[in-house]
Amino acid sequence: MTEVRVAGVGLTPFGNEPERTGRDLFAAAAADAFADADVPRGDVEDVRYGNFMGELAEHQGHQGPLMAEAAGVTAPATRYEAACASSAAAVRDTVVAIRNGERDVCLVGGAERMTNLGTAGATEALAIAADDLWEVRAGMTFPGAYALMAKAYFETYGGGREDLAHVAMKNHDHALENEKAQYQRAIELEDVLDAPPVSEPLGLYDSCPISDGAAALVLVSGEYAEANDLEAPVAITGTGQGGDRMALHDREHLARSPAADEAAREAYDDAGIAAEDVAAAEVHDCFTIAEVLAIESLGIAEVGEGISAAREGYTTADGSVPVNLSGGLKAKGHPVGATGASQIAELTAILRGDHPNSGAVDGSTVVAHNAGGTVASCVVHVLEVIE
Amino acid sequence: MTEVRVAGVGLTPFGNEPERTGRDLFAAAAADAFADADVPRGDVEDVRYGNFMGELAEHQGHQGPLMAEAAGVTAPATRYEAACASSAAAVRDTVVAIRNGERDVCLVGGAERMTNLGTAGATEALAIAADDLWEVRAGMTFPGAYALMAKAYFETYGGGREDLAHVAMKNHDHALENEKAQYQRAIELEDVLDAPPVSEPLGLYDSCPISDGAAALVLVSGEYAEANDLEAPVAITGTGQGGDRMALHDREHLARSPAADEAAREAYDDAGIAAEDVAAAEVHDCFTIAEVLAIESLGIAEVGEGISAAREGYTTADGSVPVNLSGGLKAKGHPVGATGASQIAELTAILRGDHPNSGAVDGSTVVAHNAGGTVASCVVHVLEVIE
Numbered sequence: 001m002t003e004v005r006v007a008g009v010g011l012t013p014f015g016n017e018p019e020r021t022g023r024d025l026f027a028a029a030a031a032d033a034f035a036d037a038d039v040p041r042g043d044v045e046d047v048r049y050g051n052f053m054g055e056l057a058e059h060q061g062h063q064g065p066l067m068a069e070a071a072g073v074t075a076p077a078t079r080y081e082a083a084c085a086s087s088a089a090a091v092r093d094t095v096v097a098i099r100n101g102e103r104d105v106c107l108v109g110g111a112e113r114m115t116n117l118g119t120a121g122a123t124e125a126l127a128i129a130a131d132d133l134w135e136v137r138a139g140m141t142f143p144g145a146y147a148l149m150a151k152a153y154f155e156t157y158g159g160g161r162e163d164l165a166h167v168a169m170k171n172h173d174h175a176l177e178n179e180k181a182q183y184q185r186a187i188e189l190e191d192v193l194d195a196p197p198v199s200e201p202l203g204l205y206d207s208c209p210i211s212d213g214a215a216a217l218v219l220v221s222g223e224y225a226e227a228n229d230l231e232a233p234v235a236i237t238g239t240g241q242g243g244d245r246m247a248l249h250d251r252e253h254l255a256r257s258p259a260a261d262e263a264a265r266e267a268y269d270d271a272g273i274a275a276e277d278v279a280a281a282e283v284h285d286c287f288t289i290a291e292v293l294a295i296e297s298l299g300i301a302e303v304g305e306g307i308s309a310a311r312e313g314y315t316t317a318d319g320s321v322p323v324n325l326s327g328g329l330k331a332k333g334h335p336v337g338a339t340g341a342s343q344i345a346e347l348t349a350i351l352r353g354d355h356p357n358s359g360a361v362d363g364s365t366v367v368a369h370n371a372g373g374t375v376a377s378c379v380v381h382v383l384e385v386i387e
Numbered sequence: 388m389t390e391v392r393v394a395g396v397g398l399t400p401f402g403n404e405p406e407r408t409g410r411d412l413f414a415a416a417a418a419d420a421f422a423d424a425d426v427p428r429g430d431v432e433d434v435r436y437g438n439f440m441g442e443l444a445e446h447q448g449h450q451g452p453l454m455a456e457a458a459g460v461t462a463p464a465t466r467y468e469a470a471c472a473s474s475a476a477a478v479r480d481t482v483v484a485i486r487n488g489e490r491d492v493c494l495v496g497g498a499e500r501m502t503n504l505g506t507a508g509a510t511e512a513l514a515i516a517a518d519d520l521w522e523v524r525a526g527m528t529f530p531g532a533y534a535l536m537a538k539a540y541f542e543t544y545g546g547g548r549e550d551l552a553h554v555a556m557k558n559h560d561h562a563l564e565n566e567k568a569q570y571q572r573a574i575e576l577e578d579v580l581d582a583p584p585v586s587e588p589l590g591l592y593d594s595c596p597i598s599d600g601a602a603a604l605v606l607v608s609g610e611y612a613e614a615n616d617l618e619a620p621v622a623i624t625g626t627g628q629g630g631d632r633m634a635l636h637d638r639e640h641l642a643r644s645p646a647a648d649e650a651a652r653e654a655y656d657d658a659g660i661a662a663e664d665v666a667a668a669e670v671h672d673c674f675t676i677a678e679v680l681a682i683e684s685l686g687i688a689e690v691g692e693g694i695s696a697a698r699e700g701y702t703t704a705d706g707s708v709p710v711n712l713s714g715g716l717k718a719k720g721h722p723v724g725a726t727g728a729s730q731i732a733e734l735t736a737i738l739r740g741d742h743p744n745s746g747a748v749d750g751s752t753v754v755a756h757n758a759g760g761t762v763a764s765c766v767v768h769v770l771e772v773i774e
Binding site: 021046047052053055056058059060061062063064065066068069074075076077078079080081082083089093096097100102128129130131132133136241242243244245246250259262263372373376377 | 408433434439440442443445446447448449450451452453455456461462463464465466467468469470476480483484487489515516517518519520523628629630631632633637646649650759760763764
C-alpha cells in the first residue's frame with residue numbers, strides 16, 4: 001500500500017454566515033486547500049463531498065458535481081452522508097482509494113449551511129439524523145438524546161454538571177487563538193452552570209452552536225508527493241468506521257458508544273498504533289458529554305473516567321493528551337458536513353507546527369473522531385508525521 | 388487484485404407503494420439478496436446505501452445505519468448520493484474496497500420512496516438534482532431538461548419522435564415477463580405518439596414513471612466465494628465514474644454526455660474490454676432520449692446513430708446488443724436510489740440464466756450505465772461471467 005499524504009488543507013471561518021451558499025463556502029475552503037497544497041486542480045482525479053442537510057437548507061441535492069465545479073475541478077464527484085460524520089466518511093473512502101493505488105490526487109471535504117434556517121429550523125433539520133418514525137415523531141431532538149446519555153453516564157459512573165462544564169471551558173480556552181473558530185472567548189465555571197438549560201442536565205454552554213462553514217483537503221499518494229516535491233509531512237495512516245443501531249432505545253447502554261469503540265479499534269490496528277501512542281485528538285463534542293464518551297472510546301481515558309479528564313487537566317492544552325485543541329465543535333463551531341474534514345485540517349496544521357496550539361502536542365501521532373447521530377455512525381482517522 | 392463476485396441479488400417489485408417506508412422496502416430487498424447469496428448476515432463487514440430524496444420524502448437522513456438495521460446487519464454504514472446514480476456510486480466504492488482486499492463481504496444497494504409525495508411533489512423533489520440557483524428557480528424540471536437535450540439531438544444528428552417511440556416500445560416489450568417491473572404491458576407506436584405531451588418533444592410514454600422500490604446486492608471477494616463454496620459466477624470486473632458541470636447551460640453540447648463517455652472509458656479499461664465485447668446493457672433511460680445518449684457513450688452505437696438503434700432492432704431482445712432487457716427505467720420503473728443497484732441485479736440474473744430474458748444475450752460481458760441529473764454524474768460497471 002502507498003502512503004496517503006495530506007498535501008493541503010483549507011477552512012473557512014466557522015460561524016454565522018446565513019447569506020453564503022454551500023458552494024460559496026466550499027469554493028473558499030477548496031481554494032485555500034489548493035493554495036496550501038501547491039497541487040494544480042487539473043491533477044484531481046475525484047471529489048468526495050460530505051453534506052448532511054442540503055436538501056432542507058438549500059433545496060439542493062446532487063451536490064457532488066456542484067461542489068467540484070465550485071472548487072474549479074472537473075472530475076467524478078460523489079456526496080457522502082453519515083449525519084454529522086459525513087465528511088469523515090468521505091475521507092475514509094478517499095484514503096482507501098489512494099492507498100490502494102486507485103487514485104493519486106483527490107479533493108475531499110464538506111460544507112454545511114445552517115444558520116439560514118434559524119435555530120428552530122436547524123434543530124428540526126438536525127433531527128433527521130435520528131429515527132424519524134420512532135424518535136423524532138415522539139419529540140426527540142439531539143439535545144434531549146444527549147441529555148439522556150449524560151444522565152445514564154452520571155448514574156452509572158458518577159460525575160455531574162461541573163465536570164462537563166470543564167469540557168466546555170477547556171474547549172473555549174483552546175479556541176482563543178484559533179481565528180477560524182466561531183467563539184474566541186473564554187468562559188467561566190459560573191457561565192456554564194448558570195446558563196439557561198437546554199435539556200437537563202445540559203445547558204447552553206454544554207452545546208455546540210449552529211454554524212455555517214466548509215473544510216477541504218487535498219490528499220495525494222506518497223509517490224505523487226515525492227514526484228512533485230511536495231511538502232506534505234503528514235499522512236493518514238489509519239481509518240476505521242463503526243455502526244450501531246439507529247435509535248437510542250435500541251442501545252444496550254446509553255453511556256457507551258460501541259460504534260466509536262469499533263472505529264477506534266479498526267483505525268488503530270490499521271495504523272499499527274495503540275491508544276498510548278496518541279498525543280492529541282480532535283473529537284466530536286457536539287455536547288460536552290459527547291467528548292467524554294469519545295475519549296473513552298479512543299482509549300484516552302478508561303471507561304467511567306473520561307468525565308474527570310478535563311477537570312483534572314489531562315486533556316487541556318498543557319495536559320498529557322490535549323483534546324480539541326481547535327476548540328472542538330463546542331467553540332470552533334459545527335457546520336455538520338464540514339466537521340470531519342475540519343478535524344483533519346486542524347490536526348494537520350497542528351502536526352506541521354503552523355497552528356497556534358501546535359506547541360501543546362508532544363508527539364507525532366494524533367487522531368480524529370467524528371460521530372453521526374447518537375453515535376450510530378462513527379469514523380476515526382489516525383494521522384502521523386512521516387519522516 | 389481480487390475478484391469482486393456478485394453473491395446474491397434482491398429486488399422488490401417496483402411500482403406504486405406509497406404506504407411502504409424506505410426501510411420496509413430495503414429490508415425486503417436485502418432479505419432476498421441474503422437468501423440468494425447464502426451468506427450469513429454476520430459476515431457482512433460494511434453497508435453502502437444509495438438514496439436521493441429521503442430528507443424530502445420521509446424526513447429522514449442518516450439512512451446508512453437505519454438500512455443496515457433494516458437488513459439485519461450491524462456494521463459500518465454510509466449513505467451515498469449522486470442523484471439518480473446514487474446506488475451505482477455506492478457499488479463503485481464497494482468494488483474498490485473488495486478488490487483491494489479491504490473487505491470480503493459487503494451489502495450494497497439502495498431504495499427510494501417517491502409516490503407518497505404525489506406526482507407534483509416527486510417532480511419537485513427530483514428537481515433538486517439540478518442546480519437550485521440557476522435551473523430550478525428558473526422553472527426547469529427534468530422533463531424540460533431532457534426535452535432540450537432531445538431537441539439538440541434532433542437538430543444536430545437528425546431523428547425524431549418516432550425514433551424515440553421505438554425506445555419506449557422496446558423497453559415495454561422487454562418488461563412483459565419481468566415480474567418486478569412496474570409496467571408489464573406492451574405499447575404501440577400510436578400510444579406513444581398520441582400520448583399527452585410532457586415537455587415537447589417528449590410525451591408521457593417517453594418518460595419513466597415515479598416509483599417506489601429497493602435493490603440489494605451481496606458482493607464478496609473471490610477468495611470468500613471459493614472458501615465458502617458459493618455459486619457466484621458473475622463478477623464486477625470494471626468500474627468507472629465521470630463528472631460534468633452541473634447545469635445544462637454550462638455544457639458544450641446538449642446532446643453529448645462527456646461524464647458518461649469518461650465513465651465508460653474508465654470501466655472498459657478497468658475490465659480490459661472494448662465496446663465490441665458488450666453483449667447487453669442496462670442503461671439509464673429516465674427519458675427515451677437518455678437511452679440514445681447512453682448507448683452512444685457506451686460505444687454500442689456511433690455518435691449520432693443511437694437514435695435509430697431501437698427502431699432498426701439493433702437493441703431489441705432479438706438484436707445484436709439488447710439494451711434494457713429488464714424493461715429499463717421506462718417500464719421497470721425508477722425508484723431513484725435503487726436504480727443503479729437494480730441494473731446490476733438484473734444483469735446478474737440475466738448472465739446466470741435465471742432471468743426471463745436471459746436467452747436474448749449472446750455473450751458473457753455486459754454493462755450497467757447509471758446517470759445522475761442531466762448526466763453531471765455517471766457510473767458504469769462491467770459484469771462478466773467468471774469461469
